[in-house]
Amino acid sequence: EAGVTQSPTHLIKTRGQQATLRCSPISGHTSVYWYQQALGLGLQFLLWYDEGEERNRGNFPPRFSGRQFPNYSSELNVNALELEDSALYLCASSRSEVKAFFGQGTRLTVV
Amino acid sequence: AQSVTQLDSQVPVFEEAPVELRCNYSSSVSVYLFWYVQYPNQGLQLLLKYLSGSTLVESINGFEAEFNKSQTSFHLRKPSVHISDTAEYFCAVSPRRGGADGLTFGKGTHLIIQP
Structure with missing residues (x-):
């Protein structure tokens, strides 16, 4: 059984650009969660999607957003990168x- | 709200020696408790969890953790470590209503195994 897959593995952007990150859940899983692991800050909860709906979000600004597709895969978008x-x-x-x-x-x- | 404190950011230990990674938590509600492991350049893997029942839980690779409600602790132990145990270990709690959005993580403990 394939695990959770994320793409790309590495992404380099300049300040002000937008980044799109992708996630494919394990087959049969309907919930997808996003976490940020920043240096010195540990793991912070970002977003939770279930059955295509945003169920909860952490303490992050609105420029962090995402969506879940009918096949339960998900995108995380970060606008106006800092x-x-x-x-x-x-x-x-x-x-x-x-x-x-x-x-x-x-x-x-x-950068 | 919950919080998790991992008292040691780094723990160096010699191979085949015992180790204990400490975790304390605070919460106004009943919680589930977890230990996750992150090997270099990889994501998180669930190591073990306490949901209910016996307060001592074990993983398949020799780690164990004991839930102590009075001390609000969930320390992770292994009697004899191996080089392959070198990793970052995260303690996490979740309110009993469930949902990974409720996972609150500690800042992690880097276990360094010295030959």
């Missing part, structure tokens, strides 16, 4: 409410 957006972005999927499986992440570098 230097401090540089981080590892992790996607997780789950079928039950408790156990989440994480992808290997997308390393976003803003």
Whole structure:
């Protein structure tokens, strides 16, 4: 069974640009979660999508947004990139409410 | 709201020695408890979890953690570590209503195994 897959693995953008990160959940999982792992800040919850709807979002500005497609894959969009957006972005999927499986992440570098 | 404190940012230990990674949490509601492991350049993998029942939980690779409600702790232990255990370890809690959006992570402990 394939795990959670994220693309691209690395992304370099300049300040002010937009970044799009993609996540494919494990087959049969309907929920997708996004986390930001920034240096020195640990893992911070960003967004939760379930059945195509945004269910919850963390304490991030509106320029962080996303969506979930009918096949349950998801995109995370970050607009007007700032230097401090540089981080590892992790996607997780789950079928039950408790156990989440994480992808290997997308390393976003803003220069 | 929940918070998780991992008291040690780095723990160096010699191969085959025992190790304990400390985790304390605070929460106004009942929680589930988790340990995740992140190997270099990889995502997070669930190591073990406490949902209910026995307060001692074990993983398949020799780690164990004990839930102590009175001390609000969930320390991770292994009696004999191996080089391959070198990784970042994250303690996390989630309110019992479930949902990974409720996962609050500690800042991680880097376990460094020395030969």
